[in-house]
Amino acid sequence: MAKPSKLKARLPRGLTDRGPAEIAATRHMVEAIRVVFERYGFEPVETPAIEYTDALGKFLPDQDRPNEGVFSFQDDDEQWLSLRYDLTAPLARYVAENFQNLALPYRSYRYGYVYRNEKPGPGRFRQFMQFDADTVGAPTMAADAEMCMLAADTMEALGIPRGSYVVKVNNRKVLDGVMNVIGVLVEKQLTVLRAVDKLDRLGIDAVRQLLGPGRKDDSGDFTQGAGLDPLQIEYLSTVIQHQPNLVVGKSTEVDTWNKNLEENESAKSGFAEMREIEASILAAGYSDRVRIDPTVIRGLEYYTGPVFEVELLLETKDEKGRPVRFGSVGGGGRYDGLVSRFMGQPVPATGFSIGVSRLQAALTMLGKLGEKREPGPVVVTVFDRDRIADYQRMVSALRAADIRAELYLGNPKNNLGGQLKYADKRGAPCAIIQGGDEKARNEVTIKDLMLGAALAGIEDRAEYLKKQAEAQFAVKEDALVEEVRKLLARHKDV
RNA sequence: GCAGGCGUAGCUCAGUUGGUUAGAGCGCUGGUCUGUGGAACCAGAGGUCGGUGGUUCAAGUCCACCCGCCUGUACCA
Structure with missing residues (x-):
């Protein structure tokens, strides 16, 4: 008499069920963020969770299959569809499709779940909520500076005191210029950027190993490095630990690099943009909350200039007392090419997203969000x-x-x-x-x-x-x- | 993906050098019990010991492979 085998109740990894307390906390967070975003003049616009994969720009190079990392499927026309992995790419599609009806600069916000098919971890989910604002059609750095202020105001509206978070700003053009000036081969630039991005997590020694031959981690796993020569590594580590224009020469080669950097179009433009943002930040009185950080990279795909990242400075520990690294709780930047992919004309744009789910996970772990639920009936x-x-x-x-x-x-x-x-x-x-x-x-x-x-x-x-x-x-x-x-x-x- | 650790009831875990019918606490259901939440007592349900194959007279225990989870690392629009 074989009993029918019982189905195992299980939740796919990286996804979570949410109870009344968590839902209430999210509702409060979303409401607090919405108030700030509206105060800045943004208006709500929503797009669906599913887009054509090509609209997201997510096909593997030289293949007609979607990139890994994005959840995709084919509809009955065999067209590839994907779940959105952020709120920016769908907005670009929306703007392109409604361009003639929108008052430029077009300023809008939205929030919702986005999906990434990646390995989950603390504060990393495969479905998570973002709250996003974008200004489309504004080339001025004032729009970018404003995103940084928006980020700071939002954090404080969420009850995170000044000093417990920082908004970091960088400009992609600067490191591009640096890499060109010191002669990093194009095929190695990606590896270099990834190494630089790890500075705050792994420290300068590990980054230098990754720029050079490679690095072995605690578990004994080896990561191939970029294979730069010692002088290039020296220059890069100086740059990413200080302001790029403060590099002091130790050899004629470095002196030449410094001189070339000053004349490099990309770097020059990047520095100029950062100075403009800095001026706005200073004038608005946000210089104690916004900081230039030459290691901010922010992914690799569509950002074209300024990039921002919001980091919690509070130390989080899990239930066993081990420190937990959450990474950034928000970020954004300028994506001047994203809308124009759909159009015959350039459309500059910049935006910022709060990672609501990750921030909520962090705040919960810090005990800053009440576990208390609403009273029952x-x-x-x-x-x-x-x-x-x-x-x-x-x-x-x-x-x-x-x-x-x-x-x-x-x-x-x-x-x-x-x-x-x-x-x-x-x-x-x-x-x-x-x-x-x-x-x-x-x-x-x-x-x-x-x-x-x-x-x-x-x-x-x-x-x-x-x-x-x-x-x-x-x-x-x-x-x-x-x-x-x-x-x-x-x-x-x- | 790579490296390491771990998989026994809904949850937390015990299970001896391989040895009968795999246990406990909590929780759940019912009862003691139609006048009061934290209790107590009794009973019950709930397990293909993650899966498959192997070694053995005998496997929860030993071996191999697979799956899943955790940590680190890689990737991360």
Whole structure:
């Protein structure tokens, strides 16, 4: 007699189920972010979670299959569709499609889930929420500077105090110029950028190894390096640890590089852009929150100039006390080529996204987000099993008065104790009881569960029961709604 | 992908040098119990010991491969 094999209930990795407390926290975060974004003049626009893969620019080079890392499938026309991996690429598609109807510069915001098929980790999910703002059609650096200020204001609106986060700014053109000037081969530039990006995580020694022959990590795994020569490594590590234009020569070769860097079009333009952003930041009074950081790389695909990243400076630890690295909780930059892919004309654009899910995970771990959930409904207990209709009437009266309420729907044979236990687990503010005694006097008993919960520490059971009895009171049947309303008001600020 | 660690009930875990019918606590369901939340007592449900193959008289235990999870690392628009 083989039993039917039971299906294993399991959640795919990198995805999470979310309970009432987490949903409430997200709602509060989203609302706080929305207020700031609207204050900056952005208007809401939403696009769907699915786009044509080519609109996202996500085909593998020289293949007609989508890139790994993005969830893709074919529809019945055999056209490739993908789940969006950020909110920027779909916005570019939207702008291109509605270009003639939009007032430029077009400033909009949106939030929603995005999807990445990557290895998950702490604060890294395969479905996660982003909150994004973009200014399309504005070439000026003022638009980029504003993104940095928006990022800072948003962090503070989320309750992260000044000094506990930093907005870092860099410009892709600078490192491009540096690499060209010191003669990094084109095919090695990607490796170099990846190495530079790891400075804050692995430290300068590891980065130098990655720029040179390679590095072996703690588990013994070896990562191939970029194979630069010692002088190139020296120059790069100086650049990424200081301001690029502060490099001091140690040899004629470095002197030549410095001179060339000053004349390099890309680097020159990058420095000029950073100075413009700096000026805006200073004028607006944000220089204590926004900082130039020559190691910010921000992915590799569509950014063309300024890039920004928001980092939490608070140290996070997991439940076992081990430090956890969350990486950036937001980022963005200028993507002057993204919209023009769809159009015959250049369309400059810049944007910024908050990683809501990652930030929430970090704040939860820091204990900055309450685990506390919203209060549950008032629970009307079933005392006399044959009077369920009466109890239902009370529930309806409470609901009609806009009070969350429910009838005890469990096994009605459960005695009062069991029903109160249920109400307690639901987080009910109070329970309504009407047994024969109350009924005879046209009364109902309201038991204040929040008050009673405070008594849980009492050791002596008799004493405990006595105190519990004091946390309840009888009212006339027709005063039920009014009395419950008063009780809820009493607990409102607790 | 690579390296290491770990997989026994819904959860946390025990299980001896390989030895009968794989256990505990918590939780769950029912009962003691139709007048009060934290309790107590009783009963019950819940396991192909991650999977497959091998060694053996005998495998939760030993071996191989696979799968999954965790950590590091790589990739990360």
